[in-house]
Amino acid sequence: MSDHSAAPGVTGTAPGAAPPASAPPASAPPASAPPPAVPATDERGRIEKAARAAEPRGSTLGRLLDSGVGRNLGLVAVLVLLCVVGVATADTFATTSNLLTILTSASIIGVITVGVTFVIIGGGIDLSVGKVMALASVWATTVATQSFGPVVMVFCALAVGAGAGLVNGLLIAYGRIVPFIVTLAMLISAQGLAERISGRRSQIVTDPTIAAIATTRLLGIPLMVYIFAAVVAVGWVLLNRTTFGRRTFAIGGNPEAARLAGLDVRRHTIALYVLSGLCCGIAAIMIASLTTTGSSTHGTLYELDAIAAVIIGGTLLTGGRGTLIGSILGVLVFTTITNLFVLNNLETEIQNIAKGVIIVIAVLIQTRARRSSSG
């Protein structure tokens, strides 16, 4: 690790500034101030100067570079590039309606990606999201559930999502099975349960309130986009401004250190999977409204799209580091590609090849950028 070895030379304890060994005696008052030896200031100055040079933080520029957008400059560049291509190849690309189409189609996978980002930063993985969403959509749209009205339908979708997440979390935290296996098993069984409940048929949404979600516009912008934005906003605050978010980073970064510092790692792990399931529940209502059906075929391979978006967004698959903004940019890049292909009447096969290439390029650029910035 080259970044680790940058430490010697600057960070060694400054010999001249260390307190003389004879003092302070045990009963002395807190040794808050270093002794005012003359070489001390010298040595300290050297260290502080080297430190500042080594890590350009604290400045406005540094803070910007450290923010979600800054760390994902490569991704922003890709997005801009895609827009340029869009404007050049399709007259309709830069229209308001097309941009709203992109945002609307990004909204469902976007909501799921928020939950997946939390799980991955917390050191886990959730492969079950797509099919948990399908199961929630089916459960919420059975004839029986629909007869209780829209509130119960929404409650059902959220409860099914959160319940599946709870099962995932319990098995991972207390059953000590690796997340990959647990959530893979959940993917398969959620698919099966959804097929069983629906009898492999699409269940039509008859409730007018739920059906109206996808068609409602406020100030010309679809309600779906507001839901997406709201989930992202709440997620961002939760991740970056609360103890919950702080614990998520700690547990993903070093679970043993977090545990020994007194954090309840298992309870927090469960909470992360419940959160991911809850996002699936929200997405289930959105997709039921958009397609006016609840179906076991919804959400196929959504887990891979969401994970790909998180990874190209710069979140470490091993946990501990990542940004929600990056994940959302990742979702937007993928959705924009799809949009470009549709506008230009290109085949979806080529579209998938392009997506694969973009994943690799984006990650390459980001690892390069990180290496050069961290030394």
Next chain:
Amino acid sequence: MTPLLTMRGIVKEFPGVRALDGVDLDVDAGEVHCLLGQNGAGKSTLIKVIAGAHRPDAGEVVLDGTPVSFGSPQAADGAGIATIHQELDLVPALSVAENVMLGHEPSRWGFTRPSDAEALTRALLLRLGHPEIPPRREVGRLSAAGQQVVSMARALARDARLIVMDEPSAVLDPEEVRNLFRVIRELTAEGVAVVYISHRLDEIREVGDRVTVLKDGRTVARDLPARATPTAEVIRLMTGRSIEYVFPERAAADPAADVVLEVDGLARAGEFAGVSFTVRAGEVVGLAGLVGSGRSEILETVYGARRATAGTVRVRGAALRTGSVPAAVRAGMGLCPEERKSQGLLLHEPVYRNVSLPALARFARAGFMRQDAEIAAAGGVTAQLDVRPADGTRAVRTLSGGNQQKVVLARWLLRGCTVLLLDEPTRGVDVGARSEIYALVRRLAAEGVAVVLVSSEVPEVLGLADRVLVVREGRVVHEAPACDLDEARVLDLVMEGTAHV
């Protein structure tokens, strides 16, 4: 005689940091050349240059009369240089034999020959005095000391001309260190050169021939005789001041102070049994024992990080729920774990977030972090401990070992605790930071904190603790005030019954 390895004016820069700033080093064939320097003096970087992991920005390296420039660790390996790193670079899931032969597997027509590999490995382990390590055992299941031996065997398997050993004795007990020295002497008798790095001056006197001292990335003294140079001189060269680290004076512990920690009949199947002791407010109790004696396990079980199979732990009279770290922390306990990097720190996170970790709720209102208050409070304690550099937003991984240890201590200072458990608080910590940590421990005791200290270094236990418990094979075999014990007596107790010379 021309030296085997000559380095002149080696410079290595990282962005903003000149880690090496003109290092000279001469190593002769058949000698043990010791490299001394505080943490951050540039030893690790120099080793990486020798091992081919870093390419120097300036300076020349001459191996056996030919100038060389290693672009990769493989190139250094091919030239006969083997390195045993401080952080072991073994593959835990592979067997002992597979690790020893990694990259050089005996093979015929592309098929590996596991029986040859095992036979070779067995011979090497025997030579290292460890015939009890089975070549087929998974490396991850060996003890730290066992892994060290495997690392040594790997270097031997290469028929290296120059072996670099970065603090090989840190995880070894005295018996194993003696074994290591025997192997080193055998190697040098065959003309192999050894570059030996250690913080322990007594080891350097015992095994070393010549000493090179680094300070702030420069060679400050070259080719000193290892045995004849006075300790005071070596320390003066390393630190730029002429003191030996000493333990702070202790105020006699108040025998009437309240008992804060009571451990009664604590046991864990297969690890230790029947451990009982009490610690009063203001008292420092030391646990002395060999690696593998159960001392760290006892400490972690008291803390709830391991679930006890029997016994109770009480803090101020209230029994703790067994196997629950959050319960222990709420009751006022804090632990500085043995492995600072893997158990203690969030290496990529800034200093202040590492410090505030157990006290997050204090800086939150309805779950929302008040980051300014957090940074200010964390900065307060890190300034008190003189953590360098003082910038609390730097990632912890960029700090030196001693400063990282202070960050872990700062965590419990910020939270405030009534019982502080310290596991090897000065491992890999340089002399200057050591005396600061000692002073801090005594200061906390003076403020009424009950401290339990585990250390491999007997002088440290004797110098810092009021009372010492000697642990052997999972049992407390002796308990006495520190002033009634000396190093020889403790070593005798610690090793009694083990197969030693």
